[in-house]
Amino acid sequence: MAGSTQFVLSPAKRLEGEIVVPGDKSISHRAVILGAVARGTTEIRGLLRGDDVLRTLAAFRRLGVSIGDDGDTVRIDGRGLSGLREPDDVIDLGNSGTSIRLLAGLLAGRPFLSILTGDDSLRGRPMGRVAEPLRKMGGRIDGRSEGNLAPLVVRGGGLRGISYLSPVASAQVKSAVLLAGLSAEGETSVTEPGLSRDHTEKMLTAFGAGVRREGLKVAVEGNDRLKACCVDVPGDFSSAAFFIVGATILPGSDLTIRRVGVNPTRTGLIDVLRQMGGRIELESLTETGGEAVADIRVRSAPLKGVTVAPEIVPRMIDEFPVLCIAAAVAEGETVVTGASELRVKESDRIAAMAHVLGQFGVSAAGLPDGIRIHGRGGGLEGDATGRRIRSHGDHRVAMSAATLALAASGETLVEDTACVATSFPGFLELLRSVTRL
């Protein structure tokens, strides 16, 4: 139902078969960014053609980079950091937090003016977290609300390396500072309170940058000699997550998701689902570009509620909405804390998920930094004549609601689902292809 703004879902018996999910969003952004500033032709296979990544591609075209796409392979003709040109217009990054924050970092080091903006949701998200360290490096970053909100005005150039102690475990903050570090004099390092996804450091290494890691600290040297590379993008674990939970909660399911990225900084959901009683196996483990890849086999299992350890939250930050779905059908209470970052995602995901669960008749209370969910222990009752769920304009909320709808009674309408195209074009068709009614 491409282009549709609502999903209509009926209850399903089980999920069964084998699927491949679209390419990893985080790795796709980084492949485009590093390909654009390396020297030579970077070839990317499996790039996610979701709106967010298309925004990053369009941004680099505006920055003067030549990019070809034959539908299979994307080829980027990189001419080094110094090959980027001042954009002749405002760069609109749509809904994509990764695009705006990573570009703010990269462009802070380039000697020209860039103006970065996005949609209503993105213009409401905090940018001070990247502007602040970039200013410490000598960058001139301005924006609404004293530089905390986009549009951001970046007057780049003249950076020096810093050792930055980040107050949040955020891969976007870490990556913005490291990308700025490529244009800076000397070494730039970031130390995080907990390890966030480490795709940037892995890919910088693959492109020939000298990256040093010591525990939670990662450092890079100024470097305009990155070498073009071939990137094979694995399936996105965060997209697979809806199918992992769907197959877990629908009795009799047996589903395999092929070639998914299983970088341990991303797979906290598997650990938590296993604690809850989930049956998830990783098969045919391999590696590409330093990233672990596997087939994920999921069989249904009855779940029990858990208290999620706050330390695991950075490893499953994007899987919170779909974990709420698993918790809704589990027996007993699930509590998540240490997750205040969820308040500043594409939506306030704590409020959005408490609201969605309530509409399915599941009792859920938002906490300042998490949620408390009273699981129904199996089937969901409620209005069988059709419930209408708002997506809150958030792709992961929409897909989570669709997943729970399969286990509910009666028909469910998920409204305002155009946002799903940011990360998972073809989600509904893929879900239908493995749904047994």
Ligand code: S3P
């Ligand atoms: C991302 C980092 C995370 C994540 C987002 C993608 C990335 O955001 O939620 O979907 O690709 O670097 P934060 O850095 O804000 O935690």
